[in-house]
Amino acid sequence: MALKFDNTEIAFKSKSSHDLKRAKLLFNMVSNSSMVRIGRWLTDVAFSIQLPIKGIIKSTIFKQFCGGENIKECEKTITTLNKYGVGTILDYSVEGKEREDDLDSTVLEIIATIEKADSSMAIPFSVFKPTGIAQFSILENANEGLNKLTEKELKAYNNVTERFDAICKAAYELDVPLFIDAEDSWIQNTIDRLCEKMMFKYNTEKVIIYTTIQCYRWDRLDYLKGLHKKAKENNFKIGVKLVRGAYMEKERERATEMGYKDPIHITKEATDNDYDLALEYCVENLEDISICAGTHNEDSSQFLANLMLKNGVEKNGSTNIFCSIVGNERSYKFQFIE
Ligand SMILES: Cc1cc2nc3c(=O)[nH]c(=O)nc-3n(C[C@H](O)[C@H](O)[C@H](O)COP(=O)(O)OP(=O)(O)OC[C@H]3O[C@@H](n4cnc5c(N)ncnc54)[C@H](O)[C@@H]3O)c2cc1C
Structure with a gap:
């Protein structure tokens, strides 16, 4: 069974010529290391002096790699991809949070993506990243076993286990x-x-x-x-x-x-x-x-x-x-x- 990968008409059917030109320009830019270095420096400077560059980022790099900032914003991309037989995974990509209540909020967002998958044929499965719902240090300190954890860390680890369970239970109950x-x-x-x-x-x-x-x-x-x-x-x-x-x-x-x-x-x-x-x-x-x-x-x-x-x-x-x-x-x- 031979697969054909070079039929760009099929591969890019969901993209307009404008989308493809923008993507080409973007990939040419990010494959140039000097350009990436300068771009990063300029972005840091712009943020530090509070220049309103969020809109520029959102309509360029963000648009290429992300469907939206929340489920509602992703709807259009989900529908377009589905029209061309391509399913979507909603990935709520938050990392580096440390506070227990922030981590609990992320769990609720992930469960919302599972509920969304349950209600849409265009989203066949769901996903999450463990560092989105756990302090990195807890995952690291528990890596060689739980006996090295302090009492406080063990409590935090048990919370992580409960968060895993809440997400997996939602997926199980909704069959996603x-x-x-x-x-x-x-x-x-x-x-x-x-x-x-x-x-x-x-x-x-x-x-x-x-x-x-x-x-x-x-x-x-x-x-x-x-x-x-x-x-x-x-x-x-x-x-x-x-x-x-x-x-x-x-x-x-x-x-x-x-x-x-x-x-x-x-x-x-x-x-x-x-x-x-x-x-x-x-x-x-x-x-x-x-x-x-x-x-x-x-x-x-x-x-x-x-x-x-x-x-x-x-x-x-x-x-x-x-x-x-x-x-x-x-x-x-x-x-x-x-
Ligand atoms: C649906 C999906 C889910 C994913 N989930 C995860 C995830 O949970 N965790 C995760 O880590 N990644 C994840 N990835 C990213 C995935 O690991 C990268 O897409 C992948 O590494 C790119 O490789 P490729 O299989 O597409 O093939 P290729 O482009 O052929 O392979 C590139 C990869 O080969 C390996 N490689 C390159 N050079 C060397 C070398 N010199 N020595 C040894 N290995 C080398 C590296 O892994 C590199 O990324 C996911 C990707 C997809 C599409």
Whole structure:
């Protein structure tokens, strides 16, 4: 089954010529490092002297990468994409909050995105980022186990668990699949622990909760297999969003600075290889595992299409594979050539 990625007429059908010209200009600018440095400096200066530049940012960079500042503002983009057969994920991207009441408010916003997904065929699933609902230091201090936490930290950790549970329960009750993002390796054990707890609780009959596996980490293929074993032993199903990983430079820098082994594969080829092996493992175990392929990579998308064919998985049926190769920066749609 060959996928065709070069049909720009299909890929950009939802965009006007003006949209495409704006995007081209923007991408030319952001691929020029001097331009980025100067732009950043100018933005900082403009904000510090309170120049009214919010409108300029909103109609340029923001418009390219974001649907809106709230659910209502996203409606137009959701409807347009849906018209061209492209689903939307509403991602309430707040990070770095520390106060308990701010973190609780974020939970309510995330639940609102799940309710919105429930009421709209154009939004097939929902998502959240753990650092949006937890203090980073709590996730970090709990990474090697809970026994190192002070009493106060343990209380905050229990609040984080309750927030995870409130979001996952809403997804479960409304039957909306929920992806939980993966983040920095030094908080990921905590996130894994919480995701596993949620999958154990809510994925008993079918998969609602999806954890994320970053294949740029050399230990993740083993983690996937271990998680599958654990799920079989404890009678729950697993959902995995497979990604390569977004924080490579930060991971490498920290490992060098702190003198521990780099958690990321040494080469891109090794990452690509693990990504495809993870896809293969999941497709071969579809009775226990549901997948979201979070990638824009053409070879991996083609590899997945071939795996689906080889394993007799229907490409447009009600399978438990989400292919998520549609991104803001490069829009593709699968085109199957029989
Ligand atoms: C739906 C969706 C959800 C996502 N969720 C998450 C998430 O929860 N957490 C997260 O971290 N990311 C997430 N991402 C981002 C994802 O990790 C990036 O989109 C991805 O890294 C870009 O890779 P790609 O698979 O599209 O392919 P490519 O563009 O082919 O791969 C680029 C990636 O390869 C890896 N790489 C590049 N050079 C090297 C090298 N020298 N050595 C080793 N590895 C290398 C890096 O991961 C790099 O980002 C998500 C993406 C999508 C589409």
